Amino acid sequence: MQWETVIGLEIHAQLSTQSKIFSASATTFGAEPNTQASLVDLGMPGTLPVLNAEAVRMACQFGLAIDAEIAERNIFARKNYFYPDLPKGYQTSQMDHPIVGKGFLDIALEDGTVKRIGITRAHLEEDAGKSLHEDFQGMSGIDLNRAGTPLLEIVSEPDIRSAKEAVAYVKAIHALVRYLGICDGNMAEGSLRCDCNVSVRPKGQAEFGTRAEIKNVNSFRFIEKAINHEVQRQIELIEDGGKVVQETRLYDPNKDQTRSMRSKEEANDYRYFPCPDLLPVVIERSFLDELRAALPELPPQKRERFENQYALSAYDASVLSASRELADYFEVVAKTCGDAKLAANWVMGELSSLLNKDNLEIDQSPVSAEQLGGMILRIKDNTISGKIAKMVFEALAAGEGATADEVIEKKGLKQVTDSGAIEKMLDEVLAANAEQVEQYRASDEAKRGKMFGFFVGQAMKASKGKANPGQVNELLKKKLEG
Amino acid sequence: MHQLTLAEIAQGLAAKQFSAEELSRSLLARIAQLDPQLNSFITVTEDLAIEQAKAADARRAAGENSPLLGAPIAHKDLFCTNGVLTSCGSKILTGFKAPYDATVVEKLGAAGTVTLGKLNMDEFAMGSANESSHYGPVKNPWDTSRVPGGSSGGSAAAVAARLLPAATGTDTGGSIRQPAALTNLTGIKPTYGRVSRWGMIAYASSLDQGGPLARTAEDCALLLGAMAGFDAKDSTSVDQPVDDYLAALAQPLAGLRIGLPKEYFGAGLDARIGEKVMAVVEELKKLGATVKDISLPNMQHAIPAYYVIAPAEASSNLSRFDGVRFGYRCENPKDLQDLYKRSREEGFGAEVKRRIMVGTYALSAGYYDAYYIKAQQIRRLIKNDFVAAFKEVDVILGPTTPNLAWKLGEKNADPVSAYLEDIYTITANLAGIPGLSMPAGFVDGLPVGVQLLGNYFQEGRLLNVAHQYQQVSDWHKQVPSGF
């Protein structure tokens, strides 16, 4: 049977405010346990929450960026359950009246098409603390530093149809929150966390299958692997005559499998009700107008501009606009060298493999945008060939020169374009390979084509790659035909 | 000295007739001597009191002369006091020396009051007899076989017995006004949001409000003026200037429009209380007030709505008492669920557990609309009744309680019968309007209270009416025998 995968994602983005959502404690990651837990964060009796204006502003920015309705009044509710990392015995969240309503995000797929993913809602809530499972004489330790960190929970529609699409969507959200500057996107530190609701159904069936929720998958790679694994598990289960049960599962990256969690617990009854300690939050239209006017250029607009302004393909434009830092880098390279196509090729090619190899972010690149642009300029003016450029690039990456010009000068990599010198060199090459010249001249067109490459290779080798390849081709042809 | 009101104490201290330290020492001795009969204190903070009294004397010697400088008070034991046990009358807060001061404690401290201790109360302010305290019941000084009312029963008993001139209390469904009525005191529950709730351990957040209990309206004005005001730490605190309650006291009552709601004088009211209340009305008429019969048709629905909303909020507010970060923890929990269940089972008393269960049920899936939403709709109907009434009258007057103070243990078997005692007081909490109770005489030697309800932020007017009545009556000056 043909199966179709249906995925909806819940992304928790920690908002990069200075202080917590309801208290004035710091949100810095990695502090000593419980040193950033105030009376409010600890749920001390008698304490009360006061809402952080910045968290509200950030949520509104996100709402505007996904073309969502932003409710004029939104309401905080209590989600009641007992857990040691939840100090008050309830999480202050939003239920019936979230701050951000329906919106959407367009994602670029690898085949170059663009898909629209619906976003059901996004709401503000407080993060919980952490349970540390190191053994304290059979006890767990509770650190409440993270308790009260503002979260924006972004809930997608079940519009996603594959693990790859899911990753593309999470990457797009990741890029968006970073463009907006509302979340640092650091998945390793848990700043962006993802719960995946996965189900399968026979292709063509209208109703959804029973879904399982995979909790807290914390890297792009694991999202793909966890979903693929879960899809496989569900298909096998159904094909073996079993049934998928609605449950929460945990992905174990070490074993590459998901396992059931809290299965012994009965279905939760969270008893949501409006938080009586907080009043309805009113968002003024004028506030939204100001925010909208101040929004930075966002990935979709940037992608479109890149396509138009630089004549890039949709795919190239979407890759280059995926992060604000990468887009900025590309634009500096393109401006410096004056050739956007070449700039795009280099940024997506050599530069990106260099960064991948060393696991670096674009803002940690050892080759600056100005350096790369300056180098491409030398390709364009025939100072160096594309092949030599790779050597120059590596030298720049290794810090062997401040500019491409300096590297070219120091290493004597300047391209030979003097046709007299090239002719002289070609004569020597042909003389040294007289036998092959004879064969060439005796051969038909088809065979000649193959053999021509041999002479080019020998010539480039003789010039240590510095001879202008165009001129070599042209002169060599003349001499061989001659 | 123990007969002095706050206003008289202010004069005495200003005239250097006695020092704050002398006054505090005298009252501390009185507490040690008499409180064993009443059980009104959970903690007496003798050292703190002497230290604060000395500081007040020093401030006065340095030229300061504010009216509460050196005034001895005590706090209901749900106001957090830094470093002092704050028990909420519950075993579950065993050892909870609050690590901070409530805003009310801080404001009164800044005004120069001297804290003599922490006062007994119904556990988590749930009750109207002060019998649910883990620290034992409080007795009514007018008849120690009877309850003082609740939940601010310790505050009421201590002030009525002249152990101190005034105390703080809180009122979620009548917990200031009802004990004030049963012990011959004046007490006021302000408009919701007028007094900060920061540091006031929550029972039902949308209903709770702190306020004073004292022997006169004037003293209530003095104390409330220092307690009230905007607090950025409480999102429900109202950012609006506090009226000059003392200045409001002197206003003549000529032209005052009093509304008498017929629902307050119907079946269920002890007729002897009704007579006392009507006698007060007659006096107020003599002072120039006019009287109008009004109706608050939804009052009868207030008790069921209250007993959904308050327990629902309480069930959530009390989840933080889990034996993890503070307070009571059961011995040798075998696992996490055992830690929660046993700590809470052993730490909470029966009434608290009942209300948590009722609230949990009312919020649970399938019942939320029928209970919680329905109760909130009724809440709006009740508010609408008051909004309409205050278009026609300035204050609404009626009995504070349907019955006199009952015998200890009398209503323990049937919690519902005790809930019905709140009938006249809880509407003010549901609507968020201010309410005051003042002495209206005695029946069988037991005090009767009359209640005044006002429009939002009309605390000054309520205190004014009570003060003017107290100029022409002396019920409030009666002292329980033996105290």
Next chain:
Amino acid sequence: MALERSEVEKIAHLARLGLNEGDIPQTTETLNSILGLIDQMQAVDTQGIEPLAHPLEATQRLRADVVTESNQRDAYQAIAPAVESGLYLVPKVIE
């Protein structure tokens, strides 16, 4: 709506309140009498009435995003039942 014993047990579990086996009948009876009182609400016509969550119907004030809290761990943990290495201890949390 009268509660059954099983419902009382379920509510107690949701509220994490241990129930003494012997107390369950009494608890059930008392809760049912309270629910009887509450159920009087059902007679009230509230159609079209907007629920009232806060008496004043004010709106939320927002706090400037400024850190003013400092580390008070020692003071706050002095009143905790069990701590070690700055952590609150609880029986093992199993996920």
